[in-house]
Amino acid sequence: MDLRGKTLFASGFHSPERGTIDILEDVLIEIGADGRIGAIHRPGEPNYRSIRDARDETGELVSLPAGCYLLPGFVDLHVHAPQYPQLGNALDVPLEDWLQTYTFPLEARYQDLAFARRSYGLLVEDLLASGTTTALYFATVHQEATRALVDICLEKGQRALIGKVAMDNVAECPDYYRDASTDAALQGTRALIDYVRGHPDNGEDRVLPVVTPRFIPSCTDATLKGLGAIAAQCGCHVQTHCSESDWAHGYVLSRHGATDTQMLDRFGLLGRRTVLAHANFITVDDMELIFTRQAAIAHCPLSNAYFADAVFPLRAALEKGLQVGLGTDISGGPSASILENCRAAVLVSRMLESGVDPAVTRENRGAAAPAQIDFRDAFHLATAGGGIALDLPIGQFTPGYQFDAIMIDTKASNGTIRLWDELDRGDQILQKIIYTASAANIASTWVGGNHIV
Numbered sequence: 001m002d003l004r005g006k007t008l009f010a011s012g013f014h015s016p017e018r019g020t021i022d023i024l025e026d027v028l029i030e031i032g033a034d035g036r037i038g039a040i041h042r043p044g045e046p047n048y049r050s051i052r053d054a055r056d057e058t059g060e061l062v063s064l065p066a067g068c069y070l071l072p073g074f075v076d077l078h079v080h081a082p083q084y085p086q087l088g089n090a091l092d093v094p095l096e097d098w099l100q101t102y103t104f105p106l107e108a109r110y111q112d113l114a115f116a117r118r119s120y121g122l123l124v125e126d127l128l129a130s131g132t133t134t135a136l137y138f139a140t141v142h143q144e145a146t147r148a149l150v151d152i153c154l155e156k157g158q159r160a161l162i163g164k165v166a167m168d169n170v171a172e173c174p175d176y177y178r179d180a181s182t183d184a185a186l187q188g189t190r191a192l193i194d195y196v197r198g199h200p201d202n203g204e205d206r207v208l209p210v211v212t213p214r215f216i217p218s219c220t221d222a223t224l225k226g227l228g229a230i231a232a233q234c235g236c237h238v239q240t241h242c243s244e245s246d247w248a249h250g251y252v253l254s255r256h257g258a259t260d261t262q263m264l265d266r267f268g269l270l271g272r273r274t275v276l277a278h279a280n281f282i283t284v285d286d287m288e289l290i291f292t293r294q295a296a297i298a299h300c301p302l303s304n305a306y307f308a309d310a311v312f313p314l315r316a317a318l319e320k321g322l323q324v325g326l327g328t329d330i331s332g333g334p335s336a337s338i339l340e341n342c343r344a345a346v347l348v349s350r351m352l353e354s355g356v357d358p359a360v361t362r363e364n365r366g367a368a369a370p371a372q373i374d375f376r377d378a379f380h381l382a383t384a385g386g387g388i389a390l391d392l393p394i395g396q397f398t399p400g401y402q403f404d405a406i407m408i409d410t411k412a413s414n415g416t417i418r419l420w421d422e423l424d425r426g427d428q429i430l431q432k433i434i435y436t437a438s439a440a441n442i443a444s445t446w447v448g449g450n451h452i453v
Ligand SMILES: Nc1nc2[nH]cnc2c(=O)[nH]1
Pocket: 080, 095, 099, 103, 214, 215, 241, 244, 303, 307, 329, 332
């Protein structure tokens, strides 16, 4: 049911601050006509009962069914929309070969608008069904296909940030798939920004444009500089890959004698609205610079296992105060689910801390500093952390924030959560949701109070 102008009676969880879970029990969430949360009332507050009775009388009260819990919708900070047909395939070669052998040929197909519409339609529906209410998308170099992705997100109601990919370096990009020139890369980026901002169905800015240099190896210096100028002029978000693998990190060091982070900063591409995908090989100085610029990192734990051969030092980044969220990195990661990436984030952090080689003694096996996170951290990253990274009022149930939410039905018969009334209490219920929920448990999705699925 659409919840704009309604008051929701519900129990659930959110995590505005990393490390803590706020348990919402029988709360009343007032949702405005604009889809934002107006107020939250908890049992025991003086007006709670009277507000509940009044809303009930006017027919504005909506109650979640028994066994259902409300969570903020998931924020996926790194998705290559055109790579969806490749999800679960092509995971057997290093990044630089994967791009040339599998990924560029697939992305080149989006020249065909009918193919683009079919693929993007399926992707957006599937992501919404898996609880992703906001996605930060790389599209392709193509103007028409990227516009189709904008149209589809608006039609289906997903909150989305979308970039036309810029890639014009002839030495690294095949001639069948690249921007024809620096001018084409810059004009194409500007044209997409204008399209999104002027879209007649985008009055609420549900879709935002993103300046999207693929990564430094794919772009000429002139294009990177030009994109930095566009970002400054338009105040748009920026997304790119940063120090993802040994090869990608080493390429930038040898081309520029500096790291990705340093070069992105010099090109004007490192700011409060920048999201750096992966960032596995950043140095201590890079971390400092990212912190100073208040840029964010999209941690993609599943993808990194296949293409980075390394684990992002997540806990160090969080303790430093960096803004981090989670990304599926479709199709570098073989799952479209942010829940799966929550589980992977916990798992790889534990392996980083403990080490993995049984031939090495326990004392010498693991990382020098504590590295593990838990389900609470992962849940925060998947929701509020993603919202903070994007500088958008999403990912938590706080007055003034968008009502972007999912309903988890723990009793769904074809689902995979098994709760025991006599055993499961408080945030243990959330822990079970994070570790065991599947798509069948995600019973409803709302974006800005609109019922989507
Ligand atoms: N994981 C990943 N890394 C990249 N680096 C440049 N392009 C890509 C891409 O499509 N996926």
